[in-house]
Amino acid sequence: MNESDEKWGALPPEWREDTAAQLQAGETLLAWFEPDLDERLHYARGLVVLTDRRVLARGRARWDDWPLTEGTSLRTAEHGSAGLLEWVNGAGRLACWRYTAAKATAAHRLVQRLSALQSNGKTEDLESARAVCPSCGATIDADDGRCETCVAGPAKVSPSALLRLVSFARPRAGLIALGFLLTLSATAAGLVPPYLTMPLIDNVLIPWQENQVDNFHLAVWYLSGLAAAALLAWLLEWGKLYVLAWVSERISADLRSQTYAHLQRLSVEFFGGKRTGDLISRISNDTERLCNFLSLNLIDFATDILMIAMTAAILFTIDPLLATAALCPFPIILWMVARVRSRLLRGYLQAGAAWGAMTSVLADTIPGIRVVKAFAQESREIERFDASNERVFHSANRLNKVWSLFGPTVTLLTTAGLLIVWAFGIWHVQRGAIKVGVLTAFLAYIARFYTRIESMIRMASAVQRASASAQRVFEILDKYSNVPEPTRPVRPGRLQGRIELRGVRFKYGAREVLHGLDLTVEPGEMIGLVGPSGAGKSTLINLICRFYDVSAGAILVDGVDIRSYPVEEYRRNIGIVLQDPFLFYGTIAENIAYGRTDASREEIVAAARAARAHEFILRLPCGYDSLVGERGQSLSGGERQRISIARALLIDPRILILDEATSSVDTETEREIQVALENLIRGRTTIAIAHRLSTLRRANRLVVVENGHIAEIGRHDELLEARGSYARLHRAQMELVNGSVSDGNE
Amino acid sequence: MATNEISKAPGASPPFSLAHDDWGRLVLTDAEGNRRSGVEVVRAFPLSAPRQFVSICDPKGRELLWLDRLDDLPESLAQRVEDELSKREFLPIVHRIVSISSPVEPSEWEVETDRGPTLFMLDSEDDIHELDECRALITDAHGIRYLIPDTTKLDEESLRYLERYL
Numbered sequence: 001m002n003e004s005d006e007k008w009g010a011l012p013p014e015w016r017e018d019t020a021a022q023l024q025a026g027e028t029l030l031a032w033f034e035p036d037l038d039e040r041l042h043y044a045r046g047l048v049v050l051t052d053r054r055v056l057a058r059g060r061a062r063w064d065d066w067p068l069t070e071g072t073s074l075r076t077a078e079h080g081s082a083g084l085l086e087w088v089n090g091a092g093r094l095a096c097w098r099y100t101a102a103k104a105t106a107a108h109r110l111v112q113r114l115s116a117l118q119s120n121g122k123t124e125d126l127e128s129a130r131a132v133c134p135s136c137g138a139t140i141d142a143d144d145g146r147c148e149t150c151v152a153g154p155a156k157v158s159p160s161a162l163l164r165l166v167s168f169a170r171p172r173a174g175l176i177a178l179g180f181l182l183t184l185s186a187t188a189a190g191l192v193p194p195y196l197t198m199p200l201i202d203n204v205l206i207p208w209q210e211n212q213v214d215n216f217h218l219a220v221w222y223l224s225g226l227a228a229a230a231l232l233a234w235l236l237e238w239g240k241l242y243v244l245a246w247v248s249e250r251i252s253a254d255l256r257s258q259t260y261a262h263l264q265r266l267s268v269e270f271f272g273g274k275r276t277g278d279l280i281s282r283i284s285n286d287t288e289r290l291c292n293f294l295s296l297n298l299i300d301f302a303t304d305i306l307m308i309a310m311t312a313a314i315l316f317t318i319d320p321l322l323a324t325a326a327l328c329p330f331p332i333i334l335w336m337v338a339r340v341r342s343r344l345l346r347g348y349l350q351a352g353a354a355w356g357a358m359t360s361v362l363a364d365t366i367p368g369i370r371v372v373k374a375f376a377q378e379s380r381e382i383e384r385f386d387a388s389n390e391r392v393f394h395s396a397n398r399l400n401k402v403w404s405l406f407g408p409t410v411t412l413l414t415t416a417g418l419l420i421v422w423a424f425g426i427w428h429v430q431r432g433a434i435k436v437g438v439l440t441a442f443l444a445y446i447a448r449f450y451t452r453i454e455s456m457i458r459m460a461s462a463v464q465r466a467s468a469s470a471q472r473v474f475e476i477l478d479k480y481s482n483v484p485e486p487t488r489p490v491r492p493g494r495l496q497g498r499i500e501l502r503g504v505r506f507k508y509g510a511r512e513v514l515h516g517l518d519l520t521v522e523p524g525e526m527i528g529l530v531g532p533s534g535a536g537k538s539t540l541i542n543l544i545c546r547f548y549d550v551s552a553g554a555i556l557v558d559g560v561d562i563r564s565y566p567v568e569e570y571r572r573n574i575g576i577v578l579q580d581p582f583l584f585y586g587t588i589a590e591n592i593a594y595g596r597t598d599a600s601r602e603e604i605v606a607a608a609r610a611a612r613a614h615e616f617i618l619r620l621p622c623g624y625d626s627l628v629g630e631r632g633q634s635l636s637g638g639e640r641q642r643i644s645i646a647r648a649l650l651i652d653p654r655i656l657i658l659d660e661a662t663s664s665v666d667t668e669t670e671r672e673i674q675v676a677l678e679n680l681i682r683g684r685t686t687i688a689i690a691h692r693l694s695t696l697r698r699a700n701r702l703v704v705v706e707n708g709h710i711a712e713i714g715r716h717d718e719l720l721e722a723r724g725s726y727a728r729l730h731r732a733q734m735e736l737v738n739g740s741v742s743d744g745n746e
Numbered sequence: 747m748a749t750n751e752i753s754k755a756p757g758a759s760p761p762f763s764l765a766h767d768d769w770g771r772l773v774l775t776d777a778e779g780n781r782r783s784g785v786e787v788v789r790a791f792p793l794s795a796p797r798q799f800v801s802i803c804d805p806k807g808r809e810l811l812w813l814d815r816l817d818d819l820p821e822s823l824a825q826r827v828e829d830e831l832s833k834r835e836f837l838p839i840v841h842r843i844v845s846i847s848s849p850v851e852p853s854e855w856e857v858e859t860d861r862g863p864t865l866f867m868l869d870s871e872d873d874i875h876e877l878d879e880c881r882a883l884i885t886d887a888h889g890i891r892y893l894i895p896d897t898t899k900l901d902e903e904s905l906r907y908l909e910r911y912l
Contacts, residue, residue, distance in 0.1 A: 587794075589791065589794070601790075601791060601794075601795055601798070601799060602814070605790060605799065614809065615803070615807055615808060615809055616807070617790070618788050618790060618801050618803060618807065618809065619788075619803075619807045621889075621891070622793060622891075623788060623789055623790040623791060623792055624790050624791050624794075625793040625794050625877075627875060
């Protein structure tokens, strides 16, 4: 970093000269911000600069400036995806600037800098606000929190997704080579018979017919040659098919595994934006199509190419002139293939998408069938499915339209090729230039040639279909996790559980939902998060679990930024109990041991006891071996919750997250679960969200979150005395409880 | 309260006795001489660890006694527990599948079990669970369960019937 960079921070060089002319002697630049919209919300670049004395703004052509006087302040407001930065004093608005979501962080930074300056006269220069990227160690802006070197660029679009399959084929190169060798020899063996028919006709049949010359002893040789060639071709074909089918099945299985493994590593954010059905369709359907392509079409294609090349060579050696005539239609066919190709690709991509959409409708409605039925929307869902099925039909139909014309046209052209050979051949025989046998062999070859061409043309469609599938699969493989692994990891080992939030901000798209949270949680402390829905409580928990990364600021656990820990090792220290616990298909024992598959049966039973689940499990027909989850034994909400508590207990986490763990059950069950939870909470750093304030009695401190800010922190009675937000919430709940009781009495 | 303490001490070798009273109910007498009648003996892991982890519960399902391993008990007592368990558990072991009425469900299965030959209806292929590599559990239309302890030991014909479900 050179000297001018230090002076100007990250101010873009094109502004520097201009800005320097505006600054007075001894005035220092504190922060800057580039609004990118004008008042009509058209794109227009501007600059707002904060110094220790003034706010300067560069409009379209001129500079304005306002001194920092008492009562002036900056504030931001966000409407839709456009933001507004206002410069106000006690009397009204002095100026305003508009910006897109891309500049929101910079706008907030400007506001923060000014308020820091006004509240404590802190004029920290730009340099001291820099921090080190927790992942790679590069210098980053502390306010922004994003490291330029770590943020992935836009996905690279490869020209042909199919070619990328090569990387999956490489480990099997040996077998592929063997398969190719077998293909080559099988094809060659298949070309022998017509060659043998040539002397058979010219040396045996025709001499006998015309001059009664007996050459039949030769026929035996020719016929046994034919038989041997056929036998050899069969043997080689067998080997080839088996080897190549094995390889292609292997490649597509590898592709499936790798895609699924990659999918598992992607962040929660990715799944939030994807339709389950479409993902399933990509992993199952598209990889299956690729396998078919590799095992059937590609082999055929290779054989075809070889056959065509070899046949062409043979034709030319027999009679170059005849060969040239016969191959006339060939360039026309190639030209047609080139034309039709891109239409086919587009068609198959569309068909793939339509198929994905249809699977999505299924994946959507089958799990939600109770809602569908409860609202009597069966017929609407049928219509919805029909509509997407119709789209599948239409996209297929569009392909068929192209295909149905294209196929017969190729056949017509190949027939034309045959006709040319006949005409040319008859003329040649008449002139005595060739013998009948040569013509027969020629016809046999050319017939093969054009059947091969035809089947190769069908490849055009198969290739496009497969590359559409490959594109859909690689699209997943090209996605990066938004929660990247650190490049210089710090091993967390077993954490103490001290959590520290430093100016944590988080944006969902353009909307900032957490506006700079600061909080320290001591090891073993239990924190209750309270506040209205949408205040940002769940977001905060998602950040602590690292399902998402902060937009700005940092979360430190045991004094280290959590982005420096390898994600899996970090999460191993966290136990989560969610509102609606998910049980996987499997036995109860397996579900309890989900986070620690090596747990012994004794440990599983001990965890179940502590979670108050042991006795109801014993009452099930197979005890701990009972199958639960989809297709399994049905359990009540409270029972499932206790299994999930046992699951969290078994991994013995240092940090425990309870997200509305008791809100979906009745009060009686809640009491039971509370006992279970108390066993779980003991000695662990716990962060609990609950709407029922009564469930947070055990909390050491309560944190009231409102509109993405921390409104209050304190113990239950302290907060009641403070008569703030918490007291209001508490009063509202008491009224609700008392109200319902008195209602019941009436 | 006393019963609770017992259940909280897993592994403690428990001198207790089981007997039937005049009504045929099972009576547990624990180390302190407390008697509880109408108790039930259940296995916690009936499929994966049948010789371990047995619980004795009161009629309401509350646990009174926990046995880590049956083999740790005196032989006669272990036999006693074993007898009670076998009286309570109905899990026929399938030795042979004689026939399946149709390749699509619901289908009627004719099987030979350790408790004699029987017929049952299978509602859906989801009712056949592969527990691990070679064990399978079949749940029929009435919820009765049948165990195939080792599919590799089935005869060829039975295996052919079963193959498509595994």
